[in-house]
Amino acid sequence: MPITKRCGTETVGNKAIGGVPNIHYFDFKSRGRGQVVRLMWEDAGVAYDDTRYSFEEYPSYKKTRITEMNPTTNIPVVELNGRILTQSYAILRHFARQLGRYDGETEEEKYWADAMCDIVIDWRSLFIEAFFADNMEETYPEHQKTVRPRFLKALETHLKTHDLSTSGPYITGKDITYADMVLYQICHDENLTQEGGKGLKDYPRLAELVDAVEARPNVKAFLQSERYLG
Numbered sequence: 001m002p003i004t005k006r007c008g009t010e011t012v013g014n015k016a017i018g019g020v021p022n023i024h025y026f027d028f029k030s031r032g033r034g035q036v037v038r039l040m041w042e043d044a045g046v047a048y049d050d051t052r053y054s055f056e057e058y059p060s061y062k063k064t065r066i067t068e069m070n071p072t073t074n075i076p077v078v079e080l081n082g083r084i085l086t087q088s089y090a091i092l093r094h095f096a097r098q099l100g101r102y103d104g105e106t107e108e109e110k111y112w113a114d115a116m117c118d119i120v121i122d123w124r125s126l127f128i129e130a131f132f133a134d135n136m137e138e139t140y141p142e143h144q145k146t147v148r149p150r151f152l153k154a155l156e157t158h159l160k161t162h163d164l165s166t167s168g169p170y171i172t173g174k175d176i177t178y179a180d181m182v183l184y185q186i187c188h189d190e191n192l193t194q195e196g197g198k199g200l201k202d203y204p205r206l207a208e209l210v211d212a213v214e215a216r217p218n219v220k221a222f223l224q225s226e227r228y229l230g
Helices: 012-017 033-044 058-062 065-069 088-099 107-131 136-161 178-189 194-200 204-215 217-223
Strands: 003-007 022-026 048-053 077-080 083-086
Touching (some): 012 088, 022 033, 033 048, 033 178, 033 217, 065 077, 083 088, 088 178, 107 136, 107 178, 136 204, 178 204, 194 204
Parallel strands (some): 022 048
Antiparallel strands (some): 003 048, 022 077
């Protein structure tokens, strides 16, 4: 049976978004697209209910409870005041706008955050394809050798050369956006941020972004708490 746990206490952030959201996602440690949503809430100090499904039980709920909430049967799904929110990146942008942060200030910043997010979406799709393949012992090492370096090099180049990205540690410079969290999470899920970020030793600009995200007070507290599951 899925387990729901309240994380945090209500703050002005909850008032801004209209209550305490309930996220439905896999019990997959602190990983995946659903974790990016949790990370934003953690950073913003938003209390949330965390409903986790084991991989074993999810197929049965996918046919019933999840289908009722989302016809595509995909998660994460967020419930808030009787509303159902689907599609993880749309969810992130929605809460960024409601919180009045994480979305960039100018149109150029919004565009650049969206563009960098789209690159990571492409990377994550190929990561999932390789990591969850039936012959993962073959496909994932190949992904690590060929696909992953291609994305790392591209993102490193963008961060080192784009006018906005060179003005601060984040994608748009001094202020964090949802796209920074999306990028941080894929690096985490590919085990590049662990052990002092040694997986990013050849990508110093990406390492700078990861360090900046992890140094944010609420994120740092989360990573040191029992809510962080690795």
